[in-house]
Amino acid sequence: MSWSAELVEALGRENVITDPARLRTYECDGLTGYRVQPAMVVLPRSAGEVAAAVRVCARHGVPFVARGAGTGLSGGALPVADGIVISLQRLRRIMEVDPVNLRAVVEPGVTNLDISKAAAPYGLYYAPDPSSQQVCTIGGNVAENSGGAHCLKYGFTVNHVLAAEVVLADGTVTRLGGESPQLPGYDLLGAFIGSEGTLGIVTQVTVRLLAKPAAIRTMVADFATVAGAGDAVTGIIAAGIVPAAVEMLDNLAIQAVAASTESVYTPDTAAALVVELDGPPDDVAEQFDEVQEICRRNGSTKIMVAADAEHRALIWRGRKAAFAAVGRISPNYFVQDGVVPRGRLAEVLGRIAAMADDAGIRVANVFHAGDGNLHPLVLYSEGEGQHDRAEHLSTQIAELCVELGGSLSGEHGIGADKACSMPRMFGQDDLATMLRLRSAFDPDGLCNPGKVFPTPRLCGERPGPYRPHPLEEAGVIERL
Amino acid sequence: MSTVTTYRPSTLADLRDAMAESARAGERLAVAGAGTAVEWGGAPEHDAVLDTTAMSGLISYNPTDMTVAVQAGMPLRSLQETLAGNAQWVALDPALAAAGATVGGLVATADAGPVRHTFGASRDSVIGVTVVLADATVARSGGHVIKNVAGYDLAKLFHGSLGTLGVLAEVVLRLHPRPSATATLAVPCHAAAAFDLGGRLIHGSLEPVAVEWCGRVLLARFDGTAGGVEDRGRRAMALAGDGAEWLPGDDERAAAHWAAVADLVRGAEGDTVVRLGTAPDRTPSLAALVAREAAAHDVDAAMTSSPFAGAHTVRLRGGTASQHAAVVTALRAAAPAATVCRWTPGLRDQLPAWGEPPPAVAVLRAVKRAFDPNDRLGKGRFAPWF
Known part of the structure; x- marks a missing residue:
């Protein structure tokens, strides 16, 4: 039987797409400049079906690419022409919210924001908040080690995932991580998170939940120069303050955001800083005053403090919609x-x-x-x-x-987008060592091929030569 | 093993050369930093020791960026002293730091202390590593910036590797500001009450930086601004009720409580020390099990827990090796994710080095094969798993 017939048999015809018109939906992710039509898309409804699909691929040497909401910005879910896309959109159950143990167990197709919504009745939330959090899925967040505006204080996906059930490249299902982060052995979960779908497919995720901070204060500080805003950021950090978020917009970005009617940003300022502090009320109040003082000292021309939650939401809506707003200009x-x-x-x-x-x-x-x-x-x-x-x-x-x-x-x-730039950052031995890890998980290279690592096919016969890292030139790091 | 070669490189180049020489000789190699965790897990068979303690230099420190790069043999304690000058620190407080544990050793053992409650383990502070593999390949991953997703994160792989994948040569860490004020809430109570009160402090958004239950006392530390810590102290005391004490940062009793936690974790000659991981809400039942088994086997047992990280350490004192073995066996049955960090004399003859393997043991084996195909590094450290 051909691999495509086996997949139809394993998953059912209604869960397989081969019609070219429908396949077109899957030909790119958020990086729309790269497009490849896959041979087939499968839509499994359970971890077991994901594993069944991967086993067929493994038997026939067919490359496969996992896909969540397709919001990635580096072509990490770019299909392979002679391979299949495994969409995880139908695995979207929230299995459990456990307020006592401060965690939730979810399937990979659940959106980032829906985890926080499910946790909200308990006064809890899921901290990483990529700008696309309304649509991007936790499975994609695990693949990309997604961050967001608040990761300066709270860290990234890797700091908030306790365990994952994954389907390995040979179709076996295993568990990485566990009930506690104190586990013996190599931190395979940590290595898996951020591997951009090249080490396996996640089919269930256990995330940590945090108690919502008692107080949140947000301000927008305008500056006459970008450098002034930069100095203010340095000043805030030097004062020993760890803001929940510090975001900067330059004038062109502000103009784009201001083209929307609800914008709260000053259209003609050279730069704006959004600074948010969260935590216990007295700590936040004390440090919020200090941040305003630091901004003024660094030449802030205007400081707008969010009056209430709705006002704060407007500030963030403008910031998080900035990419989309650029489409207006x-x-x-x-x-x-x-x-x-x-x-x-x-x-x-x-x-x-x-x-x-x-x-x-x-x-x-x-x-x-x-x-x-x-x-x-x-x-x-x-x-x-x-x-x-x-x-x-x-x-x-x-x-x-x-x-x-x-x-x-x-x-x-890195995805498909920046794979050819990797030799600018890493030497041959660095990349070869990373590939040892890949070979341990996926010896045949079927799992999301063509991502992260430069290949002659992707980058031309001569991938960019390694140039010494400036820290190497400065003697800070060595390469032997 | 009476005639063991010792390599003691002081630079990355030396380390690479030592590794190449050792590979040519086909030696089995044990990697050691300060030797504070030398007993963890299995005892490696080795013909030579690679000692990293001469690689103890500060490579670069940029207070503005809040990152620091060090040679892996630098003791964490020395690093913290350097950083204190700029009111910064690595948010890591493992018990073994006071015994001289090195930064590389703490990564290789995946160690952490009470602030793991907020800041996680060393994996959560490491942003870049340079490693030397068994075949003398030098490889780097991560970098010098906090936010970085380029390439695989080899630091995670080496976290908990116990010297079996390669040698950590250089480590880059992210830093945190030291708080301007700190205080400890101390409440004598049993484990179930401690778990309940800890949960109320957390759900009440009082943001304790550490929550620990040790010696039948719940300890919660609060870091922040002077006014903020004071305000939270009032609210925490109201939640805690009778018997609670609020100890400001400079109070000697606060220091004594936290020193007792570290003391228990380190153990002493003749003790057995076991680290375990469970779901947070299993803390009270684990405490009960420890008490029951210790009584049944006539051993003196003490336990400290970071309940909300699900991280526990049990110290057994007194009694014979076979009595310790019986208790450890019972603990392993309840929590398979257990590491014996200190073995009372004779205990190794009675117990395998590790209990039930984790579900992904096949992947652990595959990774080991890919990095050290000849099984030269730390051979037997993870036996009988691999």
Whole structure:
């Protein structure tokens, strides 16, 4: 029997898509510039069916790509032409919310926000909050080790997942992690989270829940210069304050957000900082005053304090909708996700502006200033033939972050998008060592191939040469 | 093993060379930092020891970025002293730090102390590593920024590896500010009451940074601003009721309570010390089991728990090796995720080094094969699992 017939038999015809028109829905994720039509999409309804599908793939050597909501921004769910997509959208049960043990057990297709909604009656929530949290799924969050606006204080997906049931590349089902984080043996769960779907498929996740903070205070501080806003961030951190979030928007991003009627941002300010503190009321009140004082000292031109929860929601809606808002001022855009050490924010923003000028392309900046995670939005017009120039600039920006001692990606993942840039950040031995881990999980390389690691097919015959990391040149790190 | 070679490299290059030499000689190698966790799990068969304590330098420290890079042999205690000058710290307070445990050793043992309640274990503070594999390959993952998802995170893999995958050479850590005020709530109570009160402190959003139950006392530490800690103290005392004490940060009794936790975890010559992991709400039943088994086998048992992390340590004192073996066997039956960290003399002859293997043991084996195909590093550390 052919593998496709076996899949139909294993899952039922109604759970398999082969019609080209319907397959088109799955040909890309949030990185829409890359598109590949898979040979088939399967829609399993249980972990057992996921495992059955993977076993068929393993027997026939068919590559498979797991997919949640398809909101990923690095092409991590980009299909393989001769392979299948395993959609986890039908595994969306919340199995258990356990307020006593402060955890929830959910299937991978449950959205990030629905976990917090289910926990809310107990005064609990799930901390990581990527901007797409209304639609993105916990399975995708596990694959990408998603962060969000609040990860400066609360960390990432990997800090909030206790256990996962996973289907391995040979179709066996196992459990990583356990009831307690104190477990003997290698931290396979930690290595699995953020592996971008290349080590297996998660079919159940146990997440930690936190008690909602008693107080939340949010402000928007305007600045006459981006550098002034950057200095304020440095000042806040130097004061020993760990805000729940520190977000920066530059003028172009603010203009995009302001094009929406409900915007609370000052349209003509050069930069705005959103600072949020949360925690016990007296601690928050004391530090909130201090943050305002630091902003003023660094030349803030206006400080708006959120009056109530609704006002705060408006501030966040503007911030979280910034990517979409950019669509109002540009027909197309690329989002980058590089990270620089916080102390180099002003420098990197200056260099991005200069590179943008050189390329004749506009770049808007919305980013997590507290942890140096940039989200430059490279604006271009497909119609005006700017695609290649914009893509080149986008890659240059990611690689600039590495040059400044940072990373290609803070939360969106490498995926298909930045795999060819990996040799800028890691040497051959580093990548080869990572591949040993991959081979332990997936010796035949069937699980989401073509992601994370550069291949000649993906990157041309000559993947970019390794260049010394600046920290190596400075003698801070060594490569032998 | 009377004639054991010792390698004591002081640089990454030395370490790589030592590894290459040892590989050529086909030696079985035991990796050691300060040696504070040398007894954990199985006793590795070895022809040579790789001692990392000469790799103890600070590589880079940037207070503005709140990150630090160190050679893996640096004692955590020394690092914390350096960071204190800038009112910063690595949010990690394992008991073995006071005995000189190294940063690399703490990662390799997946160790943590009471603040794991908020900050997790060393895995949650490590943002980059450089490792040297059994074949002398030098590999790096992560980096120097807090937020970074580029490539696989090898630091996680080495977390808990007990010297069986490679040698940690360099570690980059994220830092946290030291709080301006701290205080401890101490409430004498049994385990069930402690779990209940701890839950009310958490659900009441009082945000204790650590919750520990040790020596029949619930300890909850609160970090924050002076006013904030004071306010939470009032509310915590109201929840705790009679018998509760509020001990400001400089109170000697607070220090004594926390020292007792660390003391119990470290154990002493002749003790058996076991670490266990369970779901949080199993803390009271585990405490009852420990008391029952200790009484049945005539052993003196003490326990400390971070209940909401589900992390427990049991110390057995007095009695014979076979009495200890009976208690450990009962503990393993209740909580298979158990590590024996200290073995009373003779106990190793009575018990396998590990109990029931975890469900993903096949993956653990595959990872071990991929990183150390000749089983040169820490051979037998995870026996009988692999």
